[in-house]
Amino acid sequence: MKRNWIWAFLLAILFCALLGVSVYSYWDHQTVSVSENRMLTELPELNRDTWFSGGFAMQAEDFVSDHAMFRSDFIAVAQQIEVLIERESDMKLVSRDVDIGVDIDSVDPNIAQTAGSDNAATDQSGDANAAGNGDNAEEADTQQDYLILDDRILSLYVYSESSAQYFVKTINTCFNIVPDYVNKYLLLAPSRIEFEAADLKQYSDPQKPVIDMVYQNVDSLVRTVDCYTPLSQQDVNETYYRTDHHWSQFGAYFAAKAFFETAGVDYVPIEQYDKLTGKPFLGYLYAQNNTVATSLKDYPDTLDYYLYQGINNKEIYYTNAEDGSYLEAEDVMIDPARQGYYTFLQSSCTYLILVGSKTDGSCLLVVGDSYADALVTWFAQSYERIILLDPREYEEGQTGFLNMVRNMGVTDFLIINHVNDLEHVYFTSQIENLTLEAEE
Structure with a gap:
């Protein structure tokens, strides 16, 4: 039973590692979002202080959100839909x-x-x-x-x-x-x-x-x-x-x-x-x-x-x-x-x-x-x-x-x-x- 738990933990670690590599390979490497007129979150620094304070986890979450695959494309589509909704109500x-x-x-x-x-x-x-x-x-x-x-x-x-x-x-x-x-x-x-x-x-x-x-x-x-x-x-x-x-x-x-x-x-x-x-x-x-x-x-x-x-x-x-x-x-x-x-x-x-x-x-x-x-x-x-x-x-x-x-x-x-x-x-x-x- 204990051995099965260890294997499950190792597989979870492997999955997270593969997911991380995939995200790193395909994320959006932009530093600025022109459409949102703001700077994008940078990759957080991992050290003892940021880990135990929870700062790393929070910034990492924002980083992943800001650099998700096709994010800029999704934003462009969302903005176009918003414009159409505003226009079409008057058309x-x-x-x-x-x-x-x-x-x-x-x-x-x-x-x-x-x-x-x-x-x-x-x-x-x-x-x-x-x-x-x-x-x-x-x-x-x-x-x-x-x-x-x-x-x-x-x-x-x-x-x-x-x-x-x-x-x-x-x-x-x-x-x-x-x-x-x-x-x-x-x-x-x-x-x-x-x-x-x-x-x-x-x-x-x-x-x-x-x-x-x-x-x-x-x-x-x-x-x-x-x-x-x-x-x-x-x-x-x-x-x-x-x-x-x-x-x-x-x-x-x-x-x-x-x-x-x-x-x-x-x-x-x-x-x-x-x-x-x-x-x-x-x-x-x-x-x-x-x-x-x-x-x-x-x-x-x-x-x-x-x-x-x-x-x-x-x-x-x-x-x-x-x-x-x-x-x-x-x-x-x-x-x-x-x-x-x-x-x-x-x-x-x-x-x-x-x-x-x-x-x-x-x-x-x-x-x-x-x-x-x-x-x-x-x-x-x-x-x-x-x-x-x-x-x-x-x-x-x-x-x-x-x-x-x-x-x-x-x-x-x-x-x-x-x-x-x-x-x-x-x-x-x-x-x-x-x-x-x-x-x-």
Whole structure:
């Protein structure tokens, strides 16, 4: 019996020794915890005094705790969970496939990423009618998923392979019908969610791979504009609005600069512009979700706008008349009285002509979504004329489109979309209408 006790004691000593060697081999040898902002406990000194006073045992316990294997990793995870708990209590997901206003902690992130994927999408043959007909089709196809926080709303992107391929096919056709003497450019703009923290981005499909895919498959004569990189280097709170789905004029500058550098066009740097501030505003995203985003009214967006030496270029815009002709009117390029993002261009029209400051015969034709509005304000000092065409309103088809290119002396042609529009085939189908003959 006594011999068994001795063997048990020796085995316990051996186990403790092996455990000690293992801990010593794998412990965290850091002396400072940056995340906790404190010094870590050092290995205690073993002597007669520390042993009999109990100091060695207490310090050894703290030492083992501070240098346990993967301790720093566990702390990082715990801190991330704490942040998520704080954030998620204020987060809600609004989705076409999830009940409106549902608490985010009850939603699998994959729901946001798959919600509506390929819904209302065309097949890969590019049948524009797959989205339906008329205004109802537009409304159904452009429904958006949102992530709502106390101080901002984020539009989520849902990747659709068929929609992306349809977009590539459509823009290639559009570029190919434009005469080769015209310089051709494509710019895809990421939305705000792409530059948010990872714990928010997880509810949205990544946009950079989609941009890369489109750029790799566009016609070789088309020059692609990388605005993703410069935007990723800026403060997202300055380059994008919080209550609206658009970029700010400041954010659009970095896309314009990327365009100028790609095209080899001279431009005026932002440092030479005057920065002015209009009235705070609550944007489109707030208007769409104000019953859920009740706290957002306390966080209006700041409206900053830029003018070069006080020059506010003239804008001539054209709207469809009932007899098939156009009604012509004039305005100024930037008018804060229009409020919010509408400050940038009077764009509620079929097309507009922005009278630039150059006198060299240069003419840039831009076809795109509303991200173009803030963008083209930066072109006014680099071109003689800028034409902004809204394909959703244009009814003259390919013949009218090509006549515009020839008759207005277009030298450069740019298609611009923000990535979320690739999710919606309706807008792509309107670009496709520029390549088809108009219906009688």
